[in-house]
Amino acid sequence: MTGADLAFWTLAAIAVITGWRVFRTDSMVRATFFLLTSFVAVGAILLLLAASYLGFALIFMMAVEMTVMALFMVMYMMNPAGLNPMNMIHQPGTAVAAGVGVGAVLAAVALWVPFPHSAAAVPPSDPIAALGHELLGGSMLVFESAGVTLLAAMIGSVVLSSRAGRYGAADEGSLPPGLEPGGEPAGRRPAPADGGHTHMHMGDGTGGHMDMAMDRGGGDGSGDHDHGGHAAPGEGPA
Amino acid sequence: MNPAPVPPALAVAVIVGGLGLGAWVFVLLDRAATDLVSGRRPSVRPLAPLRRASFLLVQQRAETERPDRAVWMLAPALYVALAAVGAAVVPWSARLAPADVPVGIVLWGGVEALAIVAVFLHGWSANAPVALVGAYRFVALGLCFMLVSMFVLIAAALPAESLRLSAIVASQRGLWNVVRQPLGLPLFLFVGLGLTFRGPLDFADSADLAGGVAAEVSGPSLLVWETGRAAMAVAFSAMAAAVFLGGWLGPWLPGPVWLGLKTLFVMALMAGLGRSTARLRTESAVTLVWVGLLPLSFLGLAVVGLEVLR
Amino acid sequence: MTLHTLLLVAALLVGIGVYGALSQQSIVMLMMGLELLLNGLLLAAGALWALAADFTPRGQLLAIVIMAVMAVEMAVGFAVVVAVYRQRRVDTTEGLDTLRG
Numbered sequence: 001m002t003g004a005d006l007a008f009w010t011l012a013a014i015a016v017i018t019g020w021r022v023f024r025t026d027s028m029v030r031a032t033f034f035l036l037t038s039f040v041a042v043g044a045i046l047l048l049l050a051a052s053y054l055g056f057a058l059i060f061m062m063a064v065e066m067t068v069m070a071l072f073m074v075m076y077m078m079n080p081a082g083l084n085p086m087n088m089i090h091q092p093g094t095a096v097a098a099g100v101g102v103g104a105v106l107a108a109v110a111l112w113v114p115f116p117h118s119a120a121a122v123p124p125s126d127p128i129a130a131l132g133h134e135l136l137g138g139s140m141l142v143f144e145s146a147g148v149t150l151l152a153a154m155i156g157s158v159v160l161s162s163r164a165g166r167y168g169a170a171d172e173g174s175l176p177p178g179l180e181p182g183g184e185p186a187g188r189r190p191a192p193a194d195g196g197h198t199h200m201h202m203g204d205g206t207g208g209h210m211d212m213a214m215d216r217g218g219g220d221g222s223g224d225h226d227h228g229g230h231a232a233p234g235e236g237p238a
Numbered sequence: 239m240n241p242a243p244v245p246p247a248l249a250v251a252v253i254v255g256g257l258g259l260g261a262w263v264f265v266l267l268d269r270a271a272t273d274l275v276s277g278r279r280p281s282v283r284p285l286a287p288l289r290r291a292s293f294l295l296v297q298q299r300a301e302t303e304r305p306d307r308a309v310w311m312l313a314p315a316l317y318v319a320l321a322a323v324g325a326a327v328v329p330w331s332a333r334l335a336p337a338d339v340p341v342g343i344v345l346w347g348g349v350e351a352l353a354i355v356a357v358f359l360h361g362w363s364a365n366a367p368v369a370l371v372g373a374y375r376f377v378a379l380g381l382c383f384m385l386v387s388m389f390v391l392i393a394a395a396l397p398a399e400s401l402r403l404s405a406i407v408a409s410q411r412g413l414w415n416v417v418r419q420p421l422g423l424p425l426f427l428f429v430g431l432g433l434t435f436r437g438p439l440d441f442a443d444s445a446d447l448a449g450g451v452a453a454e455v456s457g458p459s460l461l462v463w464e465t466g467r468a469a470m471a472v473a474f475s476a477m478a479a480a481v482f483l484g485g486w487l488g489p490w491l492p493g494p495v496w497l498g499l500k501t502l503f504v505m506a507l508m509a510g511l512g513r514s515t516a517r518l519r520t521e522s523a524v525t526l527v528w529v530g531l532l533p534l535s536f537l538g539l540a541v542v543g544l545e546v547l548r
Numbered sequence: 549m550t551l552h553t554l555l556l557v558a559a560l561l562v563g564i565g566v567y568g569a570l571s572q573q574s575i576v577m578l579m580m581g582l583e584l585l586l587n588g589l590l591l592a593a594g595a596l597w598a599l600a601a602d603f604t605p606r607g608q609l610l611a612i613v614i615m616a617v618m619a620v621e622m623a624v625g626f627a628v629v630v631a632v633y634r635q636r637r638v639d640t641t642e643g644l645d646t647l648r649g
Contacts (some may be wrong), residue, residue: 008549012557015591023568023577027306035580036355038561042591044405045557047610048549049598053401054611056344058590061615063351063386067377072576072626076639086575091643095571103563110555117551119300121602124589128340134605135612136508140352142609146616153620158377164636176641177558191587224627 011048015041027082028073036066050123053131070221241335241404249336259473260505261465262287266448267391267509268468275513280489294461301490302454306363314459317353324349325473327478329404331493342403343391346394346477350387350433353361353470354380357442360463361451373443375520379432382527383439387534389524393542394481416482417522418545421538422484425531427507434467436512439523446517460546475504554595560590563576579625583584583618590614 002010018037025031046055070140074080089095111192124130135143163169175185245254265287266324273545329335329343339345356375361373395401397418398409406415418425430441443452443463452463479485479500486493562583568581590611597607633639 001563005549008553010592012553015587016564018561019564019587022580022584023564023590029359030306030309031577031580032358033355034573035308035583038584040589042561042587045554045591046594049594049609049612050603051594051598051608052339053341053344054594054608055341055605056348058615060344060348060351061356061619063348064381065619067351067355067381068626069576069580069622070358070362071374071377072629076576076629076633081304081306088577088619088640090573091570095567096420098570099565099567100565105560107556110559111552115596115600118600118602122594123598123604124603126340126606127603127605130605131608134609139606139609139628142613146613149620150616153623157623160624161630184593226575 005028008048009044011041011045014038015045025082026085028077028080029070030082031072032070033064035069036062050127055209149238240402241329241331241338242328243329243338244334244336248371249326253322253336257325258465259279259323260475260501261468263387263470263502264468264505264509266515267506271509271513273451275509276523279406287421287509291350291461294456294464295458296371297457299446299457299459300454302364302366305365305454308419309359310363312456313356313363314462314466317360318462318469319464320349320356321469322354322376324470327403328497329485330340330497331405331486332408334402335404335492338402338404341401343395343401344407347384347388350380350429353433354384360455361442364451364454366454367450368447368453368487370448372442372444372447372453374449376435376451378520379441379523379527381437383429383531386425386531386535389532389539390419390425390429390447391481393535393539394421395416396539396542396546403480403485407480407487414482414484414487419482419538419542421534421541423478425535425538426482427504428479428531430471430508431512431515433474434471434508434512436471436508437515439517440512440517441520441523444517447505458541471508472501472505475501475508478504482524483536551595551599554599558588558595561585561591564588568620571640575625575629575641578641579622580607582621582625586614586618586621590618613630 005129015038018034018041022031022034025034042058043055043058043062046058077084177186178184179186243249266282266284267284271280278404323347326337327339327345329338357380358373358377361369361371361376364370393413395406398406400406408477410418430440431437435442435444441450443450447453452460455463476497479497483500483504484496485500486497488496491499551643565581565583565585568584569578570581572578572581591616593607593611597603597611602608629639632644636643638644
């Protein structure tokens with residue numbers, strides 16, 4: 001087994017094992033950086049395949065992405081450091097069956113399909129220059145489309161997550177105005193799970209739309225549209 | 239035409255030795271800069287860093303409650319390793335380069351990105367609030383100034399028509415990049431100050447956070463961390479010297495000596511700037527980078543591109 | 549390091565990614581499963597470029613497009629998570645059930 005083969009098998013084992021550990025670890029930040037390790041291993045394999053730009057660019061890009069993902073993990077997950085054991089898995093049987101099934105089908109394809117073999121090909125003397133000429137030559141359309149798609153993604157993600165919502169600040173729910181002046185905000189509200197009796201508690205933030213309804217000044221006196229008949233406990237914001 | 243690779247054992251020895259020596263010199267320069275800024279006469283005490291190193295080696299290791307121990311041990315070592323990898327790409331002379339990969343610029347970008355990961359992990363794994371705040375502040379800036387560094391380096395790669403560092407150094411035979419691309423070195427120095435968290439971007443383990451990321455660290459881990467900071471400054475200075483100041487180019491003296499002198503010059507610049515500029519607020523720094531420095535780097539790239547096309 | 553072994557490793561990564569994408573309640577973890585899936589796909593594209601396509605430069609372009617897809621998916625996915633959380637205070641797939649019949 002040559003050095004390159006040994007390196008490949010080590011890196012492949014690292015990629016698969018850390019990829020598996022992503023979903024088996026309690027600590028969310030560790031899961032993110034396990035995924036980064038998997039990406040670095042795949043990038044190193046690409047380096048072994050003489051795709052040096054792709055390998056290093058993958059490592060570069062994924063390091064930044066995984067840092068951002070770690071920040072999002074800490075923002076949204078209730079147990080980011082895994083100090084308490086938790087299990088946030090649903091439909092385990094289906095997921096395992098699907099994963100094993102897809103993996104088996106693709107493995108069968110990988111092992112038994114006669115791909116065109118280019119055993120005698122050697123890497124080009126300057127693959128970076130060749131890639132550059134191709135990007136800005138024959139495949140300019142692909143390159144430019146990717147650029148425009150990335151721009152659209154940037155604009156879209158900034159718009160989606162900007163604090164200035166369509167009808168008001170996003171932190172307060174940004175509800176559309178009512179159908180008649182002073183009426184309830186138009187648009188569908190998600191129905192509460194238990195018929196709404198828990199909404200008797202005012203001001204303790206149960207359910208996002210509660211806060212939003214109370215925060216919107218205006219004539220929205222009966223904050224709970226679900227309690228048509230009940231005496232509205234909150235007389236609107238002071 | 240491309241430089242020949244140095245035997246790996248020699249390369250590792252020279253890089254490790256060079257980074258160690260460079261880190262020591264950088265700490266001395268840093269202390270001299272502090273003295274100058276405070277108005278004292280700079281007193282060069284060469285053995286002081288070694289004394290501190292030996293003290294840290296035997297100091298008791300501090301503990302926090304339920305840290306992520308494996309990651310806490312790994313993060314400073316990762317930071318030092320990244321400094322070594324970054325320094326390995328710099329060519330020593332026209333015929334010698336330890337690791338002249340065809341995409342040296344992209345490798346340096348990867349080193350910067352992974353350095354941000356290392357600092358975040360160091361702050362996170364301590365399970366302490368001050369460390370976490372330091373890590374978050376640093377990540378907020380790190381993601382911004384990395385983009386600036388990429389555009390500045392790409393602008394330096396344009397006249398060389400190659401991403402290989404030896405080609406970039408060779409393309410400066412007629413004119414150094416610091417003249418051809420006037421915005422390049424100042425912006426790259428700003429990035430370097432951020433990468434080693436000094437000066438205006440001193441966010442990670444700063445005094446206003448009572449030590450920040452390094453607040454809960456002591457003993458050998460603190461030694462590795464402080465050595466890593468200085469080693470990253472040395473690696474960054476070598477990179478800046480190669481990309482902007484002509485690397486090993488120069489008359490009379492052999493190539494590696496010129497590289498060493500230019501690296502020393504940039505190290506002195508970094509130490510001086512690090513001690514004489516005030517720390518920015520995080521929000522102001524983020525605004526400055528996104529609204530000011532990133533368009534400036536685009537402008538620099540466009541200017542170089544126009545000149546190359548002419 | 550033959551083509552078959554590389555594609556086998558890629559198939560394993562895709563399988564693990566599918567398992568992760570289907571089994572995680574949290575949207576961010578689901579996105580990590582998708583990223584792993586694209587990781588496997590990228591490895592397959594690189595392997596086919598090097599060992600089945602004679603290193604034609606156009607093959608690297610597929611890998612670059614996959615990397616662009618990774619970036620777009622992550623950016624828009626995070627923005628959607630932020631927007632959904634602001635509206636409904638949920639970040640699990642169980643909470644996004646307004647279209648359930």
